Structure formats: C-alpha cells, structure tokens
Amino acid sequence: DTGVSQNPRHKITKRGQNVTFRCDPISEHNRLYWYRQTLGQGPEFLTYFQNEAQLEKSRLLSDRFSAERPKGSFSTLEIQRTEQGDSAMYLCASTPTGTEAFFGQGTRLTVV
Amino acid sequence: LAKTTQPISMDSYEGQEVNITCSHNNIATNDYITWYQQFPSQGPRFIIQGYKTKVTNEVASLFIPADRKSSTLSLPRVSLSDTAVYYCLVGGSARQLTFGSGTQLTVLP
Numbered sequence: 001d002t003g004v005s006q007n008p009r010h011k012i013t014k015r016g017q018n019v020t021f022r023c024d025p026i027s028e029h030n031r032l033y034w035y036r037q038t039l040g041q042g043p044e045f046l047t048y049f050q051n052e053a054q055l056e057k058s059r060l061l062s063d064r065f066s067a068e069r070p071k072g073s074f075s076t077l078e079i080q081r082t083e084q085g086d087s088a089m090y091l092c093a094s095t096p097t098g099t100e101a102f103f104g105q106g107t108r109l110t111v112v
Numbered sequence: 113l114a115k116t117t118q119p120i121s122m123d124s125y126e127g128q129e130v131n132i133t134c135s136h137n138n139i140a141t142n143d144y145i146t147w148y149q150q151f152p153s154q155g156p157r158f159i160i161q162g163y164k165t166k167v168t169n170e171v172a173s174l175f176i177p178a179d180r181k182s183s184t185l186s187l188p189r190v191s192l193s194d195t196a197v198y199y200c201l202v203g204g205s206a207r208q209l210t211f212g213s214g215t216q217l218t219v220l221p
Binding site for chain 2: 004033035040041042043044045089091092093100101102103104105106108
C-alpha cells in the first residue's frame with residue numbers, strides 16, 4: 001500500500017499525559033500537512049512542511065503541540081499535557097504538487 | 113483565503129444525478145477549485161479539481177462559470193455508497209487548503 005499511513009489509528013490517554021502520532025507520507029511527496037478534525041466539523045489546518053522545513057503553523061497549534069519531519073520523510077505530531085479539548089481526529093496529508101492532497105485515515109485521540 | 117459557502121445537507125435517491133453548488137465570491141485569479149469526499153472515520157479523498165469551464169473524470173464533473181464565483185460538483189447516478197460529506201475548497205496550492213463544514217449528502221434507497 002503506497003498511501004499515507006498514520007499510526008496509531010486510535011489512542012486513549014489520560015489528561016495530562018503526552019502523546020505522539022506518526023505519519024508516513026507517500027514516497028517523494030515533499031509537502032506534508034497536519035489537520036485536526038472534531039465531530040461535525042471540517043478538518044482544521046495545523047501545520048505544513050516542505051521537506052524538513054516547517055513553513056507554516058496555525059494559531060491552533062499551541063505551545064503544547066510540536067511537529068517534526070526529520071530528513072523530510074515521516075513526520076511526528078506530539079501533544080504534551082493533553083487536555084480533554086484535544087480529543088479529535090488528527091489527519092496527515094501529503095502532496096507532490098501542492099494541489100491534490102492525499103490524506104491518511106487519521107489517528108483518533110480520546111483524552112479521558 | 114477565499115471563503116466558500118455550500119449547503120449543509122442534501123438528500124437524493126439512488127440513480128439520480130446530484131449537483132452540489134459552492135459559492136466563492138472572493139476567488140483569486142490563481143486559485144483552483146477542488147472538491148473532496150469524506151466518509152466517517154476516514155480522511156478526505158480528492159475527487160476533482162478545476163480552474164474554469166468544465167472538468168470531468170471517472171467519478172464526477174465540475175462546472176465553473178466564466179466569473180468563477182461559484183462551482184457545481186455533479187455526481188451522476190449516485191448510489192448508497194456516495195453518502196458522505198463533500199467539501200469545496202478554493203486555493204492556489206495545498207498550502208492554502210481550508211476546509212469549511214462541507215455538505216452532507218445522504219443517498220436514499
């Protein structure tokens with residue numbers, strides 16, 4: 001399968017714990033995006049990488065959130081000191097051209 | 113970023129053609145119009161993209177009038193499996209991907 005892969009698919013954590021999600025984009029896609037989606041809403045942009053450089057961050061990305069893309073390949077999104085409001089689906093997408101984006105199936109985070 | 117407006121929901125019956133219209137009055141000269149489909153608990157899936165006039169692929173057609181202030185996604189002969197949320201996006205590159213709330217299409221038997 002050469003699509004965008006996200007792990008884990010589901011994560012349940014206690015409030016205050018740190019969590020890390022991984023995204024493996026389609027090979028050679030130099031652009032990678034993270035989105036967050038809550039029930040009944042469209043995906044909200046979090047951050048964007050071109051290769052290993054993080055070029056854009058949403059104001060939604062508080063200081064508890066950090067994303068990396070070492071060597072321009074896979075990416076990780078870490079949330080520190082999770083809060084119940086962080087419960088959402090976290091989506092990763094990649095694209096080679098900047099137009100058609102390919103999304104993974106997402107990681108559903110539940111903070112209890 | 114150009115804002116888009118689309119109906120919150122639509123119902124249709126199997127076998128019918130469905131047209132979902134999106135308005136984007138502030139579209140910029142270099143903006144493309146892109147539609148995505150999303151099923152529950154899955155990431156959005158690209159359907160079609162266009163700049164002007166008409167674009168057709170194996171799953172849908174996209175109609176864009178000359179002023180480009182709106183666009184219409186046309187799904188021919190829908191089936192139950194087309195029940196999903198459809199998003200209209202406007203932007204010059206994926207860097208500007210901004211999703212609205214989308215249109216929930218429900219196909220009835």
